[in-house]
Amino acid sequence: MARPRKWRRVCFLPTNTDFGPTANGDDVPRVVTMTVDEYETIRLVDLERLTQENCAEQMGIARTTVQRIYEDARRKLADSLVNGASLHIEGGDFRICGEDERPCGRSGCGRHGYHGGIQERKGRRGIGREDGQD
Ligand SMILES: [Zn+2]
Numbered sequence: 001m002a003r004p005r006k007w008r009r010v011c012f013l014p015t016n017t018d019f020g021p022t023a024n025g026d027d028v029p030r031v032v033t034m035t036v037d038e039y040e041t042i043r044l045v046d047l048e049r050l051t052q053e054n055c056a057e058q059m060g061i062a063r064t065t066v067q068r069i070y071e072d073a074r075r076k077l078a079d080s081l082v083n084g085a086s087l088h089i090e091g092g093d094f095r096i097c098g099e100d101e102r103p104c105g106r107s108g109c110g111r112h113g114y115h116g117g118i119q120e121r122k123g124r125r126g127i128g129r130e131d132g133q134d
Contacts, residue, residue: 007095008037008069009060011109020086032085035092038073041066048107058104 013036020029037059044055052070056063080087097103103110 006061006065006093008040008065008093009058009097009104010036010040010094011043011097011104011106012111013096014039014089015111017089018086019080019088021084029084029086031088032076032079033091034073034076034087034089035069035094036089037092037094038069038076039089040094041070042073042077043108045070058106 020031040059041055044050044058045052050058052066053063055070056066059066076085076087079085098110
């Protein structure tokens with residue numbers, strides 16, 4: 001029996017998904033891929049200054065899970081900074097906050113930084129405000 005997947009709630013997708021050294025000569029840097037849910041822990045813990053406990057609550061998952069993916073995310077950041085790896089953000093087990101529920105209203109939540117399929121689907125379903133700004 002497969003265990004049900006636990007989707008991790010993230011408030012929005014990253015606007016920028018590729019980072020890396022800018023003075024790397026002709027070397028093609030190694031690429032490290034960070035998942036969107038890992039990215040969200042960095043945003044919530046390091047930028048929004050949530051505790052891991054509050055971060056877990058915000059993302060709808062266990063604190064031990066947050067601890068694990070936050071550590072993975074930090075290791076990837078360090079790999080990029082110290083070893084000059086390029087960082088690419090993509091994929092992961094996540095759902096967008098506000099799609100199937102009320103948006104959490106936290107700072108940056110529902111930011112329109114991404115112009116892909118998810119925002120379009122959201123628009124068609126008519127969830128949330130109709131401000132015509134999109
Ligand atoms: Zn949110």
